[in-house]
Amino acid sequence: MTEPILEVSGLVKHYPLTQGILFKKQVGSVKAVDGVDFALRRGETLGIVGESGCGKSTVAKMLVNLERPTEGRIRYKGEDITKLSGKALRTVRRNIQMVFQDPYTSLNPRMTVGDIIGEPFEIHPEVAPKGDRRARVRELLDVVGLNPEYINRYPHQFSGGQRQRIGIARGLALRPEVIVADEPVSALDVSVQAQVINLLDRLQAEFELSYLFIAHDLSIVRHISDRVGVMYLGRIVEIGRDAEIYDHPTHPYTQALLSAVPVPDPEAREQRDRIILAGDVPSPTNIPSGCRFRTRCWKAQERCTREVPLLAVPEEFRRVSGPAAHDSACHFAEEKRVVPPGQRPPGPTDDLGKEGP
Amino acid sequence: MLLEVRDLQVEFRTRDGIAKAVNGVSYAVDAGETLAVLGESGSGKSVTAQAVMGILDIPPGRITGGEILFQGRDLLKLKEDERRKVRGAEMAMIFQDALSSLNPVLSVGDQLGEMFVVHRGMSRKDARTKAVELMDHVRIPAARERVKDYPHQFSGGMRQRIMIAMALALEPALIIADEPTTALDVTVQAQVMDLLAELQREYHMGLILITHDLGVVADVADRIAVMYAGRIVESAPVHDIYKAPAHPYTRGLLDSIPRLDQKGQELYAIKGLPPNLMNIPPGCAFNPRCPMAQDVCRTDVPPLYEVSGERRSACHFWRECLHD
Numbered sequence: 001m002t003e004p005i006l007e008v009s010g011l012v013k014h015y016p017l018t019q020g021i022l023f024k025k026q027v028g029s030v031k032a033v034d035g036v037d038f039a040l041r042r043g044e045t046l047g048i049v050g051e052s053g054c055g056k057s058t059v060a061k062m063l064v065n066l067e068r069p070t071e072g073r074i075r076y077k078g079e080d081i082t083k084l085s086g087k088a089l090r091t092v093r094r095n096i097q098m099v100f101q102d103p104y105t106s107l108n109p110r111m112t113v114g115d116i117i118g119e120p121f122e123i124h125p126e127v128a129p130k131g132d133r134r135a136r137v138r139e140l141l142d143v144v145g146l147n148p149e150y151i152n153r154y155p156h157q158f159s160g161g162q163r164q165r166i167g168i169a170r171g172l173a174l175r176p177e178v179i180v181a182d183e184p185v186s187a188l189d190v191s192v193q194a195q196v197i198n199l200l201d202r203l204q205a206e207f208e209l210s211y212l213f214i215a216h217d218l219s220i221v222r223h224i225s226d227r228v229g230v231m232y233l234g235r236i237v238e239i240g241r242d243a244e245i246y247d248h249p250t251h252p253y254t255q256a257l258l259s260a261v262p263v264p265d266p267e268a269r270e271q272r273d274r275i276i277l278a279g280d281v282p283s284p285t286n287i288p289s290g291c292r293f294r295t296r297c298w299k300a301q302e303r304c305t306r307e308v309p310l311l312a313v314p315e316e317f318r319r320v321s322g323p324a325a326h327d328s329a330c331h332f333a334e335e336k337r338v339v340p341p342g343q344r345p346p347g348p349t350d351d352l353g354k355e356g357p
Numbered sequence: 358m359l360l361e362v363r364d365l366q367v368e369f370r371t372r373d374g375i376a377k378a379v380n381g382v383s384y385a386v387d388a389g390e391t392l393a394v395l396g397e398s399g400s401g402k403s404v405t406a407q408a409v410m411g412i413l414d415i416p417p418g419r420i421t422g423g424e425i426l427f428q429g430r431d432l433l434k435l436k437e438d439e440r441r442k443v444r445g446a447e448m449a450m451i452f453q454d455a456l457s458s459l460n461p462v463l464s465v466g467d468q469l470g471e472m473f474v475v476h477r478g479m480s481r482k483d484a485r486t487k488a489v490e491l492m493d494h495v496r497i498p499a500a501r502e503r504v505k506d507y508p509h510q511f512s513g514g515m516r517q518r519i520m521i522a523m524a525l526a527l528e529p530a531l532i533i534a535d536e537p538t539t540a541l542d543v544t545v546q547a548q549v550m551d552l553l554a555e556l557q558r559e560y561h562m563g564l565i566l567i568t569h570d571l572g573v574v575a576d577v578a579d580r581i582a583v584m585y586a587g588r589i590v591e592s593a594p595v596h597d598i599y600k601a602p603a604h605p606y607t608r609g610l611l612d613s614i615p616r617l618d619q620k621g622q623e624l625y626a627i628k629g630l631p632p633n634l635m636n637i638p639p640g641c642a643f644n645p646r647c648p649m650a651q652d653v654c655r656t657d658v659p660p661l662y663e664v665s666g667e668r669r670s671a672c673h674f675w676r677e678c679l680h681d
Contacts, residue, residue, distance in 0.1 A: 051542035051543065051544065051545075052542055159630050161630065162630075189397040189398055189569070189631070190397060190569055190571070190610055190613060190614075191397060191609060191610060191613060191626070191627040191631070192626075192630070193613070194613035194615075194624040194625060194626035194627070195626040195627075195628075197615075197624055198623050198624050198626055201623065216542070216543070218543075219614060219615045220615055222615065222620070223615030223619070223620060223624065242620075256544060257543060257544060260543045260544045260546065260547040261543055261572065262546075262547075262550075262570065262572030262573045262575060262576045263572055263575060263576070264571040264572045264574075264575050264599065264611070264614050265575050265599050266575045266576075266578075266595045266596050266599055267596070267599075268575070269575070269576060274547065276544075276547050276548055276551060277544045277547075277548075280512040280514055280515070280545065281542075
């Protein structure tokens with residue numbers, strides 16, 4: 001196992017809620033991210049899944065320093081980057097780049113593609129000296145599968161998938177080591193999504209990139225990720241290798257999330273054991289005590305209101321070394337298989353009935 | 358047949374030219390049946406639905422041909438005031454984005470009650486009682502207290518329930534749901550789809566579900582119509598199409614879903630982009646992106662060939678596609 005390139009510990013982001021115009025009084029806070037730990041290894045793809053409001057995009061913003069964390073540390077190659085400023089911050093930012101969700105709003109409509117992709121060089125002239133920039137941009141266009149002749153066109157002259165390629169080219173311009181991709185394909189049509197996913201895969205191999213891949217589409221996350229973390233209301237509730245999470249989930253939220261994803265096969269309709277959660281996600285201004293999932297959990301007991309479950313390998317799995325032994329923040333963790341997305345549903349002879357190791 | 362769309366053609370006049378959004382679409386839905394209309398953006402799936410509902414923006418839109426038979430009557434021949442009586446009472450629509458489809462300055466009770474005041478001539482008080490009943494029916498907790506609340510006070514899932522309640526209010530025979538769960542999170546999406554399916558059974562309604570999500574289709578549909586560039590390219594009972602698609606576009610869509618056994622491999626991707634509707638390629642509209650395209654595909658528009666009893670495919674080479 002290689003050393004982590006990015007290490008996040010105790011990451012917290014609270015946005016204050018204030019009342020009054022002249023004398024602002026804090027009346028509470030939105031706990032967008034409330035204690036997140038993970039490590040991203042070199043060359044790896046870590047997928048983060050979760051529903052809207054779970055804090056996954058806020059984590060992404062803090063990693064690229066668009067938001068300052070309230071608490072916690074983000075270490076890039078061992079160095080805490082949350083307190084950096086000036087030149088040191090610029091160097092780190094060069095190495096951690098972001099690809100945004102919406103290719104329609106994340107590109108300036110008044111700039112040509114060449115200017116958009118070349119803009120990072122203005123801030124980091126050491127990467128490409130002035131005379132060399134157009135050539136670099138052409139090269140980048142070619143790398144992401146666009147015709148280098150398009151350098152003088154404007155964003156509106158491109159389709160959604162092509163624009164996302166432009167966004168990726170901009171992210172690559174400074175030759176970063178880490179790319180944070182926040183829902184990079186969710187605005188695209190199904191037939192174009194696969195093209196962009198393949199491009200991201202190819203670029204990772206070519207430039208030895210590490211990806212933090214944030215999305216809500218579970219089958220796409222599985223396809224691209226080596227490890228997957230599941231977030232709920234500001235925290236990671238379960239994290240592990242992709243097969244551990246998808247085939248051997250032990251946290252009830254992960255199980256419900258996986259079982260709710262529609263499987264693209266009508267034969268699966270009858271065979272599926274769906275867990276329909278009651279109610280909505282609680283407000284991040286008023287997080288339930290103890291386990292934050294307990295208000296929607298069918299297993300919740302008195303202990304769950306008192307004790308916050310820690311993200312660790314649950315006791316009952318500690319002695320075994322099977323795929324169920326991965327970090328899961330639940331007092332009553334148990335393995336339950338659901339038909340995971342991306343899997344053709346099992347025939348009658350499949351091992352669905354069998355217990356895990 | 359409850360609804361039969363025959364050879365519908367819709368175009369939009371824009372500054373840059375005429376966009377041919379719907380080019381001869383035919384489909385039918387029976388009572389109690391769910392037809393999924395599957396397609397990507399620009400395929401014409403929503404425009405067809407808007408034409409059926411009679412809410413197409415005219416101009417710039419224009420219906421240039423075809424018939425929409427609803428319970429035997431051609432809706433396109435009705436006068437606007439007759440059409441208005443059908444809309445809402447006999448067919449209703451659920452939109453993707455509940456927040457922008459609801460009026461932000463009216464309480465949800467007023468909006469639900471308005472249906473009964475306008476169509477049924479009820480008093481405001483009776484309408485309010487009906488509104489509470491409806492909210493109960495779509496399982497909104499504490500309906501009596503919440504009937505005075507405004508749309509922004511509800512969560513996304515609850516707002517979509519209100520949209521469903523509004524569509525069901527007058528017990529229509531047909532519901533058109535245009536991407537009803539696309540804006541919702543998966544766990545809430547499952548709740549809403551379940552509710553919709555249950556109510557459909559209860560009222561024995563016809564349901565047209567417009568979506569781009571192959572997973573949602575597999576979950577609820579009886580039959581599928583796949584649209585591309587304003588045409589239906591394949592229509593079939595839901596089980597057949599997932600087992601063996603008879604059109605290369607359908608096959609491409611199914612193949613581009615990441616599957617477990619393909620991890621670490623390149624995903625299948627349909628090459629190229631959907632066509633510009635102002636400049637649809639001659640012959641089969643899919644031919645520039647099709648791995649099976651031959652010379653005939655570039656010249657002759659494929660008719661909807663009969664594959665079997667209920668299956669149709671608009672591909673000259675549907676046999677090869679089916680058996681490949």
